[in-house]
Amino acid sequence: MHWSNIVDLLLGQVLSFKSNPFEHPFEEAARHIFKGAIVIENGKIAAVGDAADLLKTHPTARVTDYGERLLTAGFVDAHVHYPQTAIIASWGKRLIDWLNTYTFPEETRFFDAEYAQEISNRYLDLVLANGTTTVASYCTIHPESVNAIFTAAAERDMRIVAGKTCMDRNAPDGLRDTVQSAYDDSKALLEKWHGVGRAGYAITPRFSPTSTPEQLQALGALWAEYPDVLMQTHLSEQVDEIEWVKSLSPDARDYLDTYESCGLLGKGGLYGHAIYLTDREKDRLKEVDASLIHCPTSNTFIGSGLFDMAGLMADGHRIGLATDTGGGSNFSMLRTMAAAYEVGQLRGTPLHAAQLYWLATQGAARALHLDDKIGNISVGMEADIIALNMSSTPAIAQRTQHAEDIWEALFATIMMGDDRAIDATWVGGKLLC
Incomplete structure (x- = not known):
């Protein structure tokens, strides 16, 4: 795969996992950054962190702002x-x-x-x-x-x-x-x-x-x-x-x-x-x-x-x-x-x-024995990323508005969401849909 020199910076809420939530409390197993960012370079995730910090350290990156959409692994x-x-x-x-x-x-x-x-x-x-x-x-x-x-x-x-x-x-x-x-x-x-x-x-x-x-x-x-x-x-x-x-x-x-x-x-x-x-x-x-x-x-x-x-x-x-x-x-x-x-x-x-x-x-x-390559938002992983709209329908939006934390909001989309909740799909560092 031939890659250009473009560095992409995606802004939004970011959800990743540090461990298995079946084995550890979900508060410890997951990491949620409300105003987060993901840096993509050469098809892989190069950095994950606070939006303000990564905007400063990557001033020439091409920025895509997903607002309050949730950025997760595909x-x-x-x-x-x-x-x-x-x-x-x-x-x-x-x-x-x-x-x-x-x-x-x-x-x-x-x-x-x-x-x-x-x-x-x-x-x-x-x-x-x-x-x-x-x-x-x-x-x-x-x-x-x-x-x-x-x-x-x-x-x-x-x-x-x-x-x-x-x-x-x-x-x-x-x-x-x-x-x-x-x-x-x-x-x-x-x-x-x-x-x-x-x-x-x-x-x-x-x-x-x-x-x-x-x-x-x-x-x-x-x-x-x-x-x-x-x-x-x-x-x-x-x-x-x-x-x-x-x-x-x-x-x-x-x-x-x-x-x-x-x-x-x-x-x-x-x-x-x-x-x-x-x-x-x-x-x-x-x-x-x-x-x-x-x-x-x-x-x-x-x-x-x-x-x-x-x-x-x-x-x-x-x-x-x-x-x-x-x-x-x-x-x-x-x-x-x-x-x-x-x-x-x-x-x-x-x-x-x-x-x-x-x-x-x-x-x-x-x-699939691929967790060293895909399935999470962390540095070095292949940049397969989705932007999830947690207010994709009126029914979901009203539930999300009253959610007390990210998990309540996400659960509403899990239970009632469909393809309308997927605002963007990045595959190998490229926006496909």
Whole structure:
């Protein structure tokens, strides 16, 4: 990336995190500067502090004044299916029926590189408008779908994680690969894209019901060859799905064992949903420091269940937040935070605004092992920044006016906000929307 000599100085309220608000009091975990500023240079955050001080020390910087808008890290969405963009919010099916009725027919279209590029561009524009600056996406079995999303992300200089979805059973014609082609295509795509610009590859078996043990073993072998890449899949999303796994793998100790026995359990593993975990599964996931990805809008929309955020976080699990587009019913991480709050309420463990916002930024970045690069406002981080309008609608504005602190104000936007709350999205130090 070629950078000019321009230094940008953004003015507004600034919110950053010093530690995990699940582990420390939120007053200590977060830093809020009411009249703050962020200096951006060469695509990274060069300074953070009081506006008056940074205006003095950077007199030639190009200033953008966001007034009382809240400047935060861009949202990180740790589990999505970008090929499901066109079928988001499809009516009322359980997981298996939903896949067969909506998902699989749509995904068969992605052999067409032109269609894959169209949806890739549409999806990334939608999430950027919602303040999301990094996603971890499943593609389809078609290499064209992988090339399309990486190309679209590179054109926007977005940090992205993605991978070819692999399935060699229990899927329709046109959506099955083979043991060998899954390995060969994944390896070729990994070598083409991983580490190029802001791209990271994730080895991607959809879930064990749609991959034979032989395919899972081949992908496990690939992961052993490239241990620095991530691996993403689904785990224990619905009760009937777990029963299906038992019928397909009667000798497995549990659902996780169908991955573990094939070399697909490790620190770089991203396990979506993880609602109905056994004690053994919890222990093994914690032992290897795997990532659990909470998808609350999807879990309620498809009727899956209630993720145990409080219990798993208290046990020290690495946890991120995600929309799970298009099983999730919204592209917005604000709506996803609201759903996570509601799920917590149903479990008797409501989440504080600081915890919700941390999950959608630094927590999700940590789940993707990218928290040294994105997900926070601090010196040296990549400049993925949003300007959040906490008075974006009359209903939110009247609530914000009566808020006693930043958390009350922010909570109103979390619960009622949408893309109208995103006044600006900066990606890699450039204003994109």
